[in-house]
Amino acid sequence: MTPRARVVTLLVSVAVLGSVAFASVLYAADRAGERNRPQPGGPSIAPGVVTLGGGGHMIFRNMAWGPYRDQLVSVAASDLGGARTAAPVRCLRFHAAAQTGVCLRKVDGPTGESYFASVLDGRLRTLRDYPVAGVPSRARVAPSGHLAAWTVFVGGDSYAGSDFSTRTSIVDTRTWTLTTSLETYEIVKDGRPYRAPDVNFWGVTFADDGHFYATMATKRQTYLVRGDIAARTVTTLRPNVECPSLSPDGTRLVFKKRVPGLSPDAPWRLYALDLRTMRETPLAETRSVDDQVVWAGARTVLYGLPGDFGADLWSVPADGTGAPKQVAASALNPAFTG
Numbered sequence: 001m002t003p004r005a006r007v008v009t010l011l012v013s014v015a016v017l018g019s020v021a022f023a024s025v026l027y028a029a030d031r032a033g034e035r036n037r038p039q040p041g042g043p044s045i046a047p048g049v050v051t052l053g054g055g056g057h058m059i060f061r062n063m064a065w066g067p068y069r070d071q072l073v074s075v076a077a078s079d080l081g082g083a084r085t086a087a088p089v090r091c092l093r094f095h096a097a098a099q100t101g102v103c104l105r106k107v108d109g110p111t112g113e114s115y116f117a118s119v120l121d122g123r124l125r126t127l128r129d130y131p132v133a134g135v136p137s138r139a140r141v142a143p144s145g146h147l148a149a150w151t152v153f154v155g156g157d158s159y160a161g162s163d164f165s166t167r168t169s170i171v172d173t174r175t176w177t178l179t180t181s182l183e184t185y186e187i188v189k190d191g192r193p194y195r196a197p198d199v200n201f202w203g204v205t206f207a208d209d210g211h212f213y214a215t216m217a218t219k220r221q222t223y224l225v226r227g228d229i230a231a232r233t234v235t236t237l238r239p240n241v242e243c244p245s246l247s248p249d250g251t252r253l254v255f256k257k258r259v260p261g262l263s264p265d266a267p268w269r270l271y272a273l274d275l276r277t278m279r280e281t282p283l284a285e286t287r288s289v290d291d292q293v294v295w296a297g298a299r300t301v302l303y304g305l306p307g308d309f310g311a312d313l314w315s316v317p318a319d320g321t322g323a324p325k326q327v328a329a330s331a332l333n334p335a336f337t338g
Helices: 003-036
Strands: 045-046 057-063 071-076 085-088 093-097 099-109 110-120 126-131 135-141 147-155 165-172 178-179 185-188 191-192 200-206 213-216 221-227 232-238 242-246 252-258 268-274 279-282 300-305 312-317 325-328 331-336
Touching: 057 093, 099 135, 099 147, 110 135, 110 165, 126 165, 135 200, 147 200, 165 221, 165 252, 213 242, 213 312, 221 252, 300 331, 312 331
Parallel strands: 045 085, 093 135, 093 331, 185 232, 200 242
Antiparallel strands: 057 071, 057 331, 071 085, 093 099, 099 110, 110 126, 135 147, 147 165, 165 178, 185 191, 200 213, 213 221, 221 232, 242 252, 252 268, 268 279, 300 312, 312 325
């Protein structure tokens, strides 16, 4: 190749690389602009004061495109599809009770993404930050506000298959005592001590300040377990229970159950379990729900389903009657103030 040809080749290469870099910058800018453009026909959202106290409101993760995407917003509990007030707090998962919140959030840094579990006070101020080892999945606060739990994926990113690993932590917000992983608890399975390297836990729901329910998975089977925090034990109660959510009176759980014959990518249906009789009742929602429901009073549960802009919030009676209905578009992870 002649010196002139080498120079021309070099100039062409530089021009091509420059064009690729410029296109990448334009694409990133366009994506950022898309995020900040208000969602056509979306909900009315304005910044304001949001707190976990006072009652009469629901707080959730706003999924509407625009400048408030992923921020916590508040709406009147009597008008869940109404105008939203946005707080300057962004969460990938959220839950709250008794003026205590837990926010699982992402932080972009020079070396990549990192994730934290932040315990919030009633004014959504961070009390403690805990680094977590993976992508946020589930979050719960005890009815008293004295305990918070979170689950993250440390391998894989879906519960639909079997190739995933989770880590579930619990913190006491009175003493800041942290259990980094429920895998440190002793397991009683079918009345006998049990150990296995493939054990995973997720989906904690608190009964009181000393006990909880959760999902345990081992040997490709899931189980409902009851946990004793003081004894540091979990005991299996029945198989095929995932992401339980305890009713306000502590007598029922609503959970997602794998139903034979459904698609491996959408294998679940919602069921209610009476803890006194252990009788299961299928709920009227016939779509696959990959969420941990939230109770809206004693008779209704809320849950997220895929929507045009990420997820929408739906409700269904917890006794198997009625029909599901959408209660808020572009919404996820609700919690009620009070």
